[in-house]
Ligand SMILES: Nc1ncnc2c1ncn2[C@@H]1O[C@H](COP(=O)(O)OP(=O)(O)OP(=O)(O)O)[C@@H](O)[C@H]1O
């Protein structure tokens with residue numbers, strides 16, 4: 001009896017559902033994870049009434065019909081789509097009533113599959129992003145070696161385009177390196193005290209020419225006393241550099257960009273006091289369907305437009321990772337047709 005309780009407690013501690021089925025495919029027993037998967041009152045009922053997966057039912061049937069074991073990967077659409085490694089094998093019951101029962105174990109591989117898909121998508125995105133400037137460069141080189149060899153005017157024009165493409169590739173590789181550096185250090189929280197007034201003044205000065213070109217101004221609004229934050233000065237410079245660049249690039253020409261800094265009692269999702277920096281631009285804004293995906297690598301609302309400006313689509317992914325590393329929070333809000341606001345929350349340096 002004691003041994004049984006011990007075994008049951010081990011089974012209940014497993015995250016994978018373990019289910020015992022009789023020769024009529026009825027649920028005899030299971031662990032806690034199994035009850036969570038199967039829903040209310042599964043015991044004594046046919047497994048197919050509790051789980052909506054023909055693949056699982058087929059595997060169990062195969063075992064009950066004499067196959068000694070079955071392994072496969074299955075997808076269960078309900079209640080939320082999940083993928084499992086299925087393992088089922090026969091269990092011979094004791095005399096007097098000898099029968100073939102089945103043991104079923106489902107190992108959840110949803111998270112691993114998601115990571116694998118991200119990795120594959122990422123490699124294909126990077127190749128795609130590099131291929132277009134490279135093929136454009138190759139095309140222009142060919143033209144310069146051939147038809148445009150003796151055409152100084154065309155040569156100048158093509159060289160300017162080639163320079164732009166080469167710069168974009170350089171930026172892409174730099175951004176990729178930054179992203180991988182930030183990601184690999186994400187678990188280590190920065191320790192320095194950073195004065196945001198100082199960082200923002202620098203960023204705004206660096207962006208002033210780009211703003212002027214679009215007839216825009218960048219206005220900084222501070223509350224009187226703004227506490228320091230805990231952070232990495234270079235990384236925060238990149239965060240606000242990216243957000244202010246975006247505000248200039250995607251905001252309405254001629255309208256000001258506002259950067260407002262204020263203290264907040266709590267950072268959303270974390271009960272810690274912090275500093276909020278809101279970067280706001282006027283303009284068409286971002287519709288809700290795009291908003292949630294903006295921080296994904298290479299995600300752009302308008303690919304052509306971002307490319308034309310030399311964008312790589314990695315800026316906000318870098319921002320997001322840096323903010324996570326700082327144990328802060330990034331909030332994106334927008335009234336479509338009116339504005340877009342990117343707010344970065346960072347922990348204060350003087351918190352108790
Ligand atoms: N302030 C904004 N207003 C409207 N759309 C924005 C704004 N900021 C970003 N976006 C949208 O989000 C997309 C992703 O931005 P992100 O900064 O990651 O890439 P990018 O600006 O295209 O290129 P880069 O990597 O060079 O910054 C942009 O392409 C744009 O569609």
Ligand SMILES: [Mg+2]
Nearest residue numbers: 242246315316
């Ligand atoms: Mg950008």
